Amino acid sequence: MSVLSGNQPEGTPTWIDLRTPDRAGALAFYQALFGWEYEPYPTGDAQGTRCLLRGRPVAGIVPDPDRTVAVWTMYFATDDCDGTARRVTERGGRLIEPPADLADHARTAVATDSVGARFGLWQGRSRLGSEIVNEPDSLIRNDLITPDPERARAFYTALFGFTPDRNKEVPELDFTFLRRPDGHEIGGIIGSPGVPSSAWETLFAVSDTDAVARRATESGGSSTDPEDTPYARMATVTDPAGAVFSVGTAP
Structure with a gap:
């Protein structure tokens, strides 16, 4: 199934976003690459961009002027963002962004694991994350x-x-x-x-x-x-x- 209509089970990759110092450049590049269309959405203190395929969200682009190199972050689905975030630190990981509400869309966090790899947590609310997966673009x-x-x-x-x-x-x-x-x-x-x-x-x-x-x-x-x-x-x-x-x- 490539079009999703509900939150993914715990531990499933469910959302991705790009943190980039060059929002305008990223929008142009990924539109040329994948044909994505865009709409704004709130991302904490910044105004992000939701990337759309056939009108459905597939990824996000978030401006981050403090970064020198852009990075894609994958988010795991969770039913309890705060509880999973606690388990991350108990098992040797580190929180980069503690749990916070993304408007009414989701509760999210960003962390690194025990070997230093970056990942996110996504507790879907009004937004379940990527609504199209496993198909071109x-x-x-x-x-x-x-x-x-x-x-x-x-x-x-x-x-x-x-x-x-x-x-x-x-x-x-x-x-x-x-x-x-x-x-x-x-x-x-x-x-x-x-x-x-x-x-x-x-x-x-x-x-x-x-x-x-x-x-x-x-x-x-x-x-x-x-x-x-x-x-x-x-x-x-x-x-x-x-x-x-x-x-x-x-x-």
Whole structure:
């Protein structure tokens, strides 16, 4: 199902936003890349922009003039933002933005986990988060890339009750799926000793990876050469303000 009508189960990636020092540049870049339309929405002290696909929200863009490099943040669904935020700190994480109301839309928080990767919490109210997922120009997947996968797996297993499930399709990688208590896969953790820091990777589905990679460079960003993987034809894109994400076309 790609169009959602209710809050996602606890621990499911449910919203993404871009914190950027260049709001105008981001709006132009992502419209060129994905064809998104925009509408304003309140984001604490700042006026953010909701990104729309077929009139439904799929992401947010939030101006952050204090940042030097833009960053995408993925938010996990939670039924109790305050309680989950407490568990984050009890299990070795750190709160960057404590729980706060986003108007009547949601109660949210932003944190780092036990290995330093940034993520958010989203307790949906009048807004459930991304209403379209898993189709071109929307969020399809998130994986944590970290040099310390064991500690990361322990953190998220304790935080959301996930079950780690080793990915046997790519035995050369330390790649573990994370499954909710109902067995649904919500993403994964990839151990990579060479990465300098831990981060959740945001992957957008696209209908033509090669075309999107070209548009990224033509619009002021950059892209790696598209490559075929067991799951999709993928490229890593960097927007003009430095935010890194991936795009992929399923075979």
